[in-house]
Amino acid sequence: MAALAPPVAAIRVAVRRALTGLPSGGPVLVACSGGADSLALAAATVFVAPRLGRAAAFVTVDHGLQDGSAERAEAVANWARGAGFPSATVVRVEVAGRPGGPEAAAREARYEALTEAARQQNAVAVLTGHTRDDQAETVLLALARGAGPRGLAGMPARRDLAGVPLLRPLLEIGRAQTRAACAALGLSPWQDPHNTDPSYARSRVRADLLPALVRALGPGVVDNLARTARLVAADNAALDELAATALAAARCPGGGLSVPGLVGLVPAVRGRVLHSWARELGAAAGALSHRHVTALDALITDWRGQGPTDLPGGVRVLRRADRLTPVEPT
Known part of the structure; x- marks a missing residue:
């Protein structure tokens, strides 16, 4: 009996860890584009899931951005059926006309499609093939944007997707391993x-920036960037917990916040409190920036009688005496 190739074994172990502890019921749904990362993930999942007593389903998203995309998506789905997936679905999405750049528009359309596919199949989790290299690229892009800790935390191994866990089992697996496994x-x-x-x-980071960093600093830079994301994510979780407690303590009747309850907080916690509160008031997360939170913070720490602060979505906040209060826009 031939020995199992180490990359194949490593990916199967990663998938087994991700699936362990999920609730019973529906299948785990693998999102696969046909690239090496998601193909290796799909092959591992269709092997591992039945051995854990779980069903596995397969979905591929056709973004319609290239000639022949429909035929390619059908070919990937046909591979999945032959590989042992009892269900392999092609979902076509419309990317054109969405806000943001093409990368953001395609990502939004893709996650909407995965959400709907998970709902239709009663999936207990959705799995995607993001790797350690993807995580390193995400951290570099966040640095370039001047993102704060949330951006530097990169992609979480698990997050909520419309009530279904979205899992990224391969964040500890390198892209070279997925190619070798295939x-x-x-x-x-x-x-x-x-x-x-x-x-x-992201393509420029992948083709130029990250290889240049590897040449200059050694191959460990990819793992170090991914490790940075894990460490920052842990710190974020602790700060978010502190902020949730502080927000609850600072609430006033009528929806406002107590300035004395906020002024003594350390900036990292107070900023999270204000960000969360602004979201509650209706400020869209994608448009709510550091500049907006800084303006809110000035109502607490640099109060000079200034007028209301305008937030995305038509939200306005005014300081009245020792209270921050949402006001109707004029």
């Missing part, structure tokens, strides 16, 4: 031309 299993991944298109920021 080779060992005789799989032929699709090479997405968007991954090398220099018009996309």
Whole structure:
């Protein structure tokens, strides 16, 4: 009996860990584009899930952004059926006309499709093939944007997707391992031309910036960037817990916040309190920036009788005496 290739074994172990502890019921739903990362994930899941007494389902999203995308999506779904997935679905989405750049628009459409597929199949989790290299790229992009700790925390291994856990089992697995696993299993991944298109920021990071850092600092830089994301995420969780407690203590009747209850907080906690409160008031997360939170903070720490602070979504906040109060826009 031939020995199992180490990359295949490593990916199966990662998938087993991710699936352990999930509730029983519906299937785990693997999102697969046909690239090496998600193909290796799909192959591991269809092997591991039945051995844990779980059903596995498969979905591929056709973004319609390239010639032949529909045929390619059907080919990936056909592979999945032949590989042992009892259910393999193709979901087509419309990317054009969505707000934001093409990367953001495609991502939004993709997650909407995964949400709907999970709902239709009563999935207990959705699995995606993001790797350690993807995490390193995400941290570098966050640094370039001047993002705070939330951005530097990168992609979580688990987050909520419309009530269904979205799992990223391969965040500890390198891209080279997924390619080696595909080779060992005789799989032929699709090479997405968007991954090398220099018009996309992530493609430039992948093709130019990250390799330059590896040459300058050594191959450990990828793991170090991913480790940074894990460490920052842990700190974020602790600060968010402190902020939730502080927000509850600072609430006033009528929806306002007590200034004396906020002024003594350390800036990292107070900023999270104000960010969370602004979200509650209706400020959209994607538009709520550091500048808005700083303006709210000035109503507490640099009070000079200034007028209301305007937040995204038409939200306005005014300080009245020792209270921050939402007001109707004029």
